[in-house]
Amino acid sequence: MAHQKGTALITGASSGIGAIYADRLAKRGYDLVLVARSAEKLAAAATRLSLATGRKVEAIPADLGKSADLARIEDRLRQDTSITVLVNNAGFGSAAPLLSADVDEMEAMIDLNVTALTRLAYAAAPGFAARGEGTIINISSIVAIYPEVLNGVYGASKAYVLALSHSLQHELGDKGVRVQAVLPGATETNFWAVAGVPREHLPNEMVMPAEDMVDAALAGLDTGERVTIPALPDGGEWDRWEAARLAMSPRLSASAPAVRYRQRETV
Structure with a gap:
């Protein structure tokens, strides 16, 4: 039996990632x-995992888009000192263009992808x-840095999620808290059915099995990565992206507009 490491609370845990x-x-x-x-799916998953691993597995049915259910999970995170890992995975996406998207569905997406994740963190x-x-x-998702694909609100x-993770890393890193943002690309889950994109429309070479995605993300966590993009072959690309962002940061605020924006006389 593996060594006890505390408890991991995982949202969106009944299927997929x-x-x-x-x-x-x-x-x-x-x-x-x-x-x-899904209470039924959760109960089945809990039984299967407990039998397979010998770990204690508790299932809590909750719709994190509903404030009362979300509050119950928040309370658990505050009160249960055995919890050492939070996996903020619950969320959904869309591929609908702005002009045809249902704004109420977009609000529900924000409630789950943004508000619930924030409150749990x-x-x-x-x-x-x-x-x-x-x-x-x-x-998170690769659409965090490539929002031109899929739905704009989803991106x-x-x-x-990526920006919040950066901030949490900055504030909590020296307090012994690890924060990792995971940016999957196209992954083999039921995401595509929910988002309205038939999976068969995607080239196989761009869709990663969910098991491989999670294993890569955990490998990134083990090596101390703050941001993990499982499909990115050269991690140095991300390092250079981050270096450029941080190098620019001292010049983003000033008492006057940059010279290139100041009014000039026109003939």
């Missing part, structure tokens, strides 16, 4: 709290910092 994180973290020695909407972070250990894994929600 969340279910694979549950499997991998249980095998690494974590007990689990699984959160998702805020619920977990103080306890992690006080205990000097803990890990927050936020599932914006995942850009928020």
Whole structure:
């Protein structure tokens, strides 16, 4: 049996990426709290994982788009000191263009992808910092840096996740809290059915099996990566991107507009 490492709370854990994180973290020695909407799927997953790994696995049915359900999970994160890992995975996407997208659906996407993720991170972070250990894994997407593909609100929600992760890393890194943003590309899950893009329309060479994606993300976590892009062959590309962003930061605020924007006389 693997060594006990505390408890991992995983959202969106009944299928896809969340279910694979549950499997991998249980095998690494974590007990689990699984959160998702489907009570039946969660119960089956909890039983299967407990039998396979010997870990304690608890299933909590909850719709994180509903404030009362979200509050229950926040309370659990605040009160349960055994929780050492939060995997913020719950979310959904869309491929609908702006002019044909349902704005109410876009608001629901923001509620789950942004608001719920933020509130759960805020619920977990103080306890992690006080205990000097803990890990927050936020599932973003490559659309965080490539928003021209898929739906704009979806891309914006995942850009928020990346920005929040940067801020959490900055504030919590010296307090023993690890924060990782994971930016998957196209992944073999039911995401595409929900987003309205038939999976068969995507070239096989660009779609990664979900198991491989999660294994790569955990490998990135093990090596201390703050941002993991599982499909990116050269990690130096991301390092250079980040270096350019940080190098520019001292010049982003000034008491006067840059010379190139000042009014000039025209003939």
